[in-house]
Amino acid sequence: MNRIFRALADATRRDIVARVLTGEQSVSALAARYEMSFAAVQKHVAVLEGAGLVIKRPSGRERFVRGNPERLARARGLLAQLEGLWRDRFSQLDTVFADPSLRE
Amino acid sequence: MNRIFRALADATRRDIVARVLTGEQSVSALAARYEMSFAAVQKHVAVLEGAGLVIKRPSGRERFVRGNPERLARARGLLAQLEGLWRDRFSQLDTVFADPSLRE
DNA sequence: AGTACGTGTAACCATTTGGTTGTAGATTAT
DNA sequence: ATAATCTACAACCAAATGGTTACACGTACT
Structure with missing residues (x-):
């Protein structure tokens, strides 16, 4: 995952990815x-x-380069997962409140 | 955008982000x-x-750190946009075929 | 056969990165 | 008042980055 994000942390490389995804x-x-x-x-x-x-x-003698959307999806999946942590950030608290042992 | 991806290109930092997103x-x-x-x-x-x-x-004397999901969404948006290029990679070709001037 | 082209790699350089230790300032606790 | 804690920052170091030029090798063109 490190290499994916590192590779995307450069404008030229993002541009290359965009180009080779279309063809x-x-x-x-x-x-x-x-x-x-x-x-x-x-x-x-x-x-x-x-x-x-x-x-x-x-x-x-030449090498043709094409994009691999699967890896992009992997990175996007990680971001979505992190955003999910934010969305559910009170779930643990909810669990505590829902705990029968605390219901007296 | 460079800084966002570069910041995410490190396992420790991704872990920190995950932690401070939940609280x-x-x-x-x-x-x-x-x-x-x-x-x-x-x-x-x-x-x-x-x-x-x-x-x-x-x-x-202390600083409390919390995650900012907006920035994560920005990065995820870029990835989604790139994946969109892949999904629509034949659109230009489709446009050509749909061009009335070529319909004869 | 010889030349031009496309690619990869090596050597080099300046800058950035990810870590260390040490120091200093501000806040809290005793 | 003194000591302990939290944070920030500087100086340093090894390794990685992003760029260069030069060269080697395989393929294509004439």
Whole structure:
């Protein structure tokens, strides 16, 4: 999970994820869109791949990158779970009040 | 957004968020739960505060920390938006096919 | 065969991160 | 008044990040 959130903590990488979710793109096609070096973009893609947010498919000399929505869903699930803790933050208190042993 | 995801990219910090979402806790009460130094936990809380994931309320000599679900929702919203791109990844193609000028 | 292209990796650099210890200020307890 | 507690912050350190340039290797083009 650390790697997923860490990978998403960079605007360039979030942008790459958004692009490759709508359609496969080669690494060099991605690199052409950013003002940094090819190597930098290649490293960003490697980080995303390490986090499972992106999958590479080799084809000849190029690698096509596509997004993996499953991993996004995992991260979103964790956030939803945390928000659930907030929503149910009084449940323990409710349990106490509902406890028959306290009912006298 | 960078700071939100970066703050969540650490297991200790995610744990802190989970704890303070269910109820306020002082910084030292939090620190007592982890095996690192007080200063380390204090820094983690500061990172979470900088990301807006957590809010501190001063009371006497201690600061009570509570979670801020709004920021979590923002992050979750971004993920949902990205997943939406995936879900609608053929919409542009659909638009092309639906284009009357191409219907001949 | 030779050249150009796409990718990965290594070496390097500046900055950030996650941890430590120590110190200082403010508040509370004795 | 003194001591203990809670918090913040500074200085330091090792490791990770995000970027660079240069090079090596496999594939495609002419």
